[in-house]
Amino acid sequence: MHVNDSRQISYRILDASANRAAEGIRTIEEFVRFGLDDSQAAAVAKELRHELAAALSRLNRAELLAARDTDGDVGTTLQTAAEYSRTEIADVITAAAERVQQSLRVLEEYGKTIDVEFARQIESLRYRAYTHHRQIELHAIASSRSRRLADAVLYLLIDCGRSEAEFVETIRSLSDAGVDVFQLRDKQASDRQLYERAKCGAVIAKGCDALFIVNDRADIASSAGADGVHVGQDELPAGMARRVVGSERLVGVSTHDIDQVHQAIAGGADYIGCGPTFPSTTKSFDAHAGTAFLKQVHEETRQTPRPAFAIGGINQQNLDQVTACGFHRIAVTAAINDAEDPAAAARALRRQLLG
Numbered sequence: 001m002h003v004n005d006s007r008q009i010s011y012r013i014l015d016a017s018a019n020r021a022a023e024g025i026r027t028i029e030e031f032v033r034f035g036l037d038d039s040q041a042a043a044v045a046k047e048l049r050h051e052l053a054a055a056l057s058r059l060n061r062a063e064l065l066a067a068r069d070t071d072g073d074v075g076t077t078l079q080t081a082a083e084y085s086r087t088e089i090a091d092v093i094t095a096a097a098e099r100v101q102q103s104l105r106v107l108e109e110y111g112k113t114i115d116v117e118f119a120r121q122i123e124s125l126r127y128r129a130y131t132h133h134r135q136i137e138l139h140a141i142a143s144s145r146s147r148r149l150a151d152a153v154l155y156l157l158i159d160c161g162r163s164e165a166e167f168v169e170t171i172r173s174l175s176d177a178g179v180d181v182f183q184l185r186d187k188q189a190s191d192r193q194l195y196e197r198a199k200c201g202a203v204i205a206k207g208c209d210a211l212f213i214v215n216d217r218a219d220i221a222s223s224a225g226a227d228g229v230h231v232g233q234d235e236l237p238a239g240m241a242r243r244v245v246g247s248e249r250l251v252g253v254s255t256h257d258i259d260q261v262h263q264a265i266a267g268g269a270d271y272i273g274c275g276p277t278f279p280s281t282t283k284s285f286d287a288h289a290g291t292a293f294l295k296q297v298h299e300e301t302r303q304t305p306r307p308a309f310a311i312g313g314i315n316q317q318n319l320d321q322v323t324a325c326g327f328h329r330i331a332v333t334a335a336i337n338d339a340e341d342p343a344a345a346a347r348a349l350r351r352q353l354l355g
């Protein structure tokens with residue numbers, strides 16, 4: 001390879017990577033500008049774009065343009081299915097952030113062969129972009145989870161199942177039948193088993209556009225990449241669970257009386273479980289909060305609305321009593337899992353809730 005060829009190759013790579021970095025930075029900037037009402041983040045996004053332009057101005061533009069050969073680029077026809085599988089803004093942001101990091105790294109490495117100061121400027125930009133984009137990405141992921149939670153009406157508690165294959169099939173088929181949120185609740189499973197199932201469930205649920213929550217264990221929810229954790233009155237308080245799982249994940253709290261509801265909301269719960277409503281075959285209780293509690297929650301949280309799921313012994317026969325209290329969200333176990341046809345039961349409950 002001739003020296004001039006090598007310079008031309010570097011320039012060709014720099015030109016392509018500069019365009020890719022600029023496109024990625026702009027993609028994220030548009031979300032910051034039009035999706036988040038955050039003027040500070042918008043100012044940083046704009047600065048990053050200008051920093052890239054300033055660093056690129058050190059390169060010879062004529063040489064960059066001369067090296068460009070889009071028609072001869074064998075990579076333009078190579079597209080993966082993943083490029084067309086984005087369904088959420090959060091996925092667009094993640095992909096753009098990855099593209100920026102990769103292309104800045106390429107600019108830095110090949111830039112060293114042309115101008116060391118250029119490579120230094122790009123390196124510093126890469127670190128700044130990483131920090132900024134990470135925050136935006138977490139914000140986009142949190143918004144996507146909140147949106148899915150706001151739309152959720154049917155929440156199902158599931159155990160680890162007999163095998164991973166069965167567990168996967170349960171999530172896929174019941175999500176298809178209308179379950180919006182899955183909670184992994186298995187009091188018999190080991191930590192390792194919970195962690196493995198949670199990791200798998202989070203991925204499968206995401207693919208089905210469902211949420212995946214881990215019962216009791218904020219540590220497992222976070223390390224397994226779940227959408228959130230559900231804590232009761234005997235587990236970590238909501239604020240502490242939040243510290244473990246981070247602001248991008250959901251925290252749900254069980255409540256049995258109105259004081260607990262106010263505390264959960266004040267503690268930053270994203271949603272509440274309210275019950276037990278009726279006697280349950282899944283968990284036994286000495287006393288039941290009943291439908292009177294549901295009515296009270298409905299009336300007393302008008303100023304601080306949070307998605308509230310009625311739980312405990314709810315089934316197709318008594319669901320009307322729940323909806324009569326103003327509750328159109330439920331969390332169930334037996335009504336679906338113990339049904340002869342769980343998918344049909346899920347469909348029927350959903351129809352009743354939306355009816």
Ligand SMILES: Cc1ncc(COP(=O)(O)OP(=O)(O)O)c(N)n1
Nearest residue numbers: 230231232233254273274309311331
């Ligand atoms: C959605 C939802 N609501 C309430 C509960 C009950 O949680 P908790 O009181 O902590 O009891 P256990 O589930 O841990 O036995 C829940 N799991 N989900």
Ligand SMILES: Cc1ncsc1CCOP(=O)(O)O
Nearest residue numbers: 276280282312313332333334
């Ligand atoms: C875990 C839990 N917490 C209150 S009721 C309940 C059990 C819910 O299951 P089911 O719908 O079978 O009563």
Ligand SMILES: [Mg+2]
Nearest residue numbers: 216231232235
């Ligand atoms: Mg619990």
